[in-house]
């Protein structure tokens with residue numbers, strides 16, 4: 170299987186090159202040259218598979234065995250998920266007769282990003298080790314320097330994914346004093362020699378600007394081989410397709426109904442988690458429409474209402490509130506906005522202005538809509554369309570897709586927006602009715618599932634993806650439940666792993682300002698030398 174950029178069907182890359190590159194040089198995202206279909210007997214052959222078994226099967230459809238053999242793939246997957254606390258890796262819990270939550274937060278940092286980042290770290294290590302082993306002794310070994318900025322959540326999952334990996338150093342910038350105490354503790358208590366936390370005097374945007382400058386600096390980039398682990402990395406999407414299969418089989422085992430329809434609702438920010446479900450569906454997993462649940466940062470919900478993908482909601486200025494966007498979230502008007510226009514919500518991991526993975530879905534929509542004699546022609550046409558649409562988003566802040574494209578998008582998805590108030594109500598509702606404590610991101614999904622999705626059919630089962638443990642977002646959970654006499658945060662929510670965390674030893678480098686030269690000095694000083702010995706086993 171080869172991969173190419175959404176903005177042009179030009180050069181084809183191997184899986185390894187795709188994973189190490191992250192973003193394509195033309196600004197596009199890598200996608201597989203075709204979506205593999207499932208083996209004819211998948212329904213029976215895979216039905217009792219564990220998470221690891223399913224990972225091996227699904228991943229090997231996208232990774233050619235001459236790149237990674239099935240045995241090596243199994244070893245990588247086993248190692249990646251051995252860090253999870255739950256035997257089933259991503260267990261499914263039943264909340265009501267028709268509603269389930271798929272808990273994705275049993276990894277080392279208690280958030281769903283672990284599912285992908287635990288694997289990504291091992292893939293990096295595997296590829297670099299293999300490259301270095303085939304090198305002559307006098308050649309310089311290859312290494313990777315991962316640099317990223319975080320407002321809290323992604324940083325810790327990336328650090329736990331890359332800690333202690335040979336030939337990889339990781340530098341995570343966070344705005345000093347502006348991440349939650351538990352998130353700061355999660356990041357800075359990892360004391361492996363290849364992990365570096367930079368507490369930068371400034372805002373999250375300042376940190377992000379510094380990272381962008383570093384990636385734009387060709388010389389620095391070439392010397393240190395900068396790598397990114399953000400959600401556009403193809404391996405992350407691929408790793409996430411697995412739990413759609415696992416949960417599908419789980420329901421199939423429990424519900425004998427031949428007319429059964431399984432519907433997923435996904436709390437969404439950068440569109441990575443739900444995109445994995447779309448790939449599963451296109452591969453042939455028989456599931457219903459996918460529900461996109463957003464908070465007040467609702468660029469995706471607005472797209473599914475109007476067909477316009479636009480950073481700023483221009484419809485609200487010209488039409489009465491509630492006409493193009495329904496009542497859900499109508500009370501969000503007075504939310505705090507930062508300079509870029511991102512609104513601060515109770516579900517901060519979904520506070521985005523644009524959704525970086527949405528371009529991948531747009532490519533498939535453009536491809537399905539392209540008029541071409543053959544596949545090759547339609548692919549080239551889709552690449553041109555995406556380059557055009559993304560160019561418009563960049564220059565005008567918006568693009569309007571043709572009606573047929575919007576209709577196609579509505580065949581596979583629906584989208585709704587959820588306010589902070591509705592998020593809190595939902596946390597309370599499931600605590601009172603099902604004794605289940607959802608984190609605010611999961612609650613955004615649960616709200617959409619309960620109130621909007623067509624759950625009145627007796628044949629429908631809804632699976633809401635649960636993206637974080639409630640202890641990570643104590644403020645929202647406590648606000649929602651403090652009125653309940655039977656609720657006790659320490660007893661009901663706080664996992665033992667968090668209890669001593671605030672007191673653990675920390676390692677953090679203070680950076681006196683959001684200055685790219687200061688950050689470069691830190692990287693130059695601490696980037697670990699690559700492992701040089703041929704055959705070295707680390």
Ligand SMILES: *Cc1c(COP(=O)(O)O)cnc(C)c1O
Nearest residue numbers: 437438439440441442518636637
């Ligand atoms: C990253 C994240 C999301 C959003 O996932 P996307 O793949 O960006 O759509 C939702 N919830 C939590 C807790 C997250 O960390």
